[in-house]
Amino acid sequence: MEDAPWLGQGKDKRRLSDLIHLWFERHGITLRDGEKRKSAMLWADECMGSPMATEFTAQLFTAYRAKRLDGHFARTKRVTQVSPRTMNLEHAYFLAVFNELKRLGEWDAPNPLENVRQFRTEESEMAYLTREQIDRLLEESRQSSAKDLEIIVRICLSTGARWGEAEKLKRSQITAGKVTFIKTKGKRNRTIPIDPALIAALPKKNGMLFTPCYYAFRSALERAGIELPAGQLTHVLRHTFASHFMMNGGNILVLQKILGHTDIKMTMRYAHFAPNHLEDALKFNPLVRK
Template sequence: MPKKTADNKWLVDIRPHGANGPRIRKTFKTKAEATRFKAYEINKAKDSPWEPAAKDMRSLMVLVELWNEHHGQHIKSGVRRIWPLKEFATFTQNKQARLIKSTDFIKFRSAKLQAGTSATSMNTYLTYTKSMFNRLAKLELIEYENPLRHVEPLKTQEKERDFLTAGEISTLLDYLKPRNHDVYMCALVCLSTGARWSEAVNIEPNDVRDQRIRFKNTKSRKIREIPIQPELEKLLNCWQRRRTEKTLHTQFTGLLDDFGLKKAKHQSTHILRHSFAAHFIMNGGNLVTLQRILGHANIKTTMIYAHLSPSHLADAKELNPVSMDSLWTDS
């Protein structure tokens, strides 16, 4: 029966599932309310017997495989992501995933940094691992919070992104054209549309029509259509590619080495995409339009080219606080 409390309320204090079940304590203004609530909880317990939740004993490696089965194998970056996840699991000696702490990853990161891995790479490791836990929670495959939610990425120095000048572009295309027509065509598409190398290589005949080019095999898996010049359309309609993507990439890298373009050494084919974007902005192009052309999901990615805008550069010259007239007068 409900018990009357010192403040004239009625207390229900029961364990409807038995001595080992959860305890329910609740107060009511009237005895009738308390009695009805007690009867309700007891009847509910009869219909759904309580069973304590078993502890999640699964290891981190098991979760990595579970993530791959339910998500990783369905995304383009899945193969690239899984080996850093497995490496972290191995470092923790395949610890139970629910017992993973921020310090586990921090120790792992420190060991990798001492071994020569870059801070940028370790930030990528962190992103992949956090993403795995978030995805598993979203899929209701784990019932605890992301254990790395408080780990922050390392601050890194932004790398300078080189691009080809107009003269270098012309010279490079002239160099490629007689040596490897397939490589020349891929480079021409990248420089004309901002396409990734993989997108340019995988163009099919029906992707080029009405002075537009359609990219289907994109990083985001979203189709993009970019206007092109009629001369490029004619060249593409006559192009019969004879080599695979991997072969063309290797051949382009080799030709770049022979060409002696040092600024492209660490960017390889991606310098073509950067060059398109840089010249687009320097020639007065719009950042939002460039985002759509390049297929960036977030405008922040496109903002790396903002400093090349003519208006941006003009503002730096015109709006600075130093008066040139006074400098000449003082001298």
């Protein structure tokens, strides 16, 4: 039998990065965001000095976390400071690595982060576009050198699709007046009716329909004079669909199915946009005299 230091046979000489790679090979590779998680953790590992696995402690992680929040470590020049919510994600990634390796018999010590509390965060503001902003964005999208930008924006606004879901559409996903989104965040395919005029405007080709144009989208928003809260860029069209759906009298349970939420609490964030939301407060409060 090969040496298995994590089972008490000698000193564990593995580095934290070794565990990250092991987790990815044994489990992370099956996750939709597995590559993203691995990349984030390997970058964090470098920031922490590439420690031995046994040296990865709550103290080391929380010191790194504090510096990350202060902007000491930045993965991109565009975003120099991260939010507590982002650090909660990194925290969750590392927790999951050690929990999974324990289940697999690859780590016998306690999870080094099991007693570290995540930051409490306030519910983030969900920006959505007004009708005037939608018109400006569509106009700027038409003027863009990215020829697929306008139709991707229209698909998102018409179906509540995430940016990546619309941008990666294939011809095979369009059938009988409907679009089926696959490999979704919720891990369930969802099929949504789509305007025939929008289908007619799709490129006449098989396979991938569009050329990626995320940066063109960001530029179009800037030219349209639309400012968004940090981290809302890729979700603003989805939020816009959901907000206007409810403002126009849509049913919250139908919206849940359209968006593909497995938990109704996620969809309830849009309930207050309904025209009659909580209007009973006006009729049944104690100051009302019958």
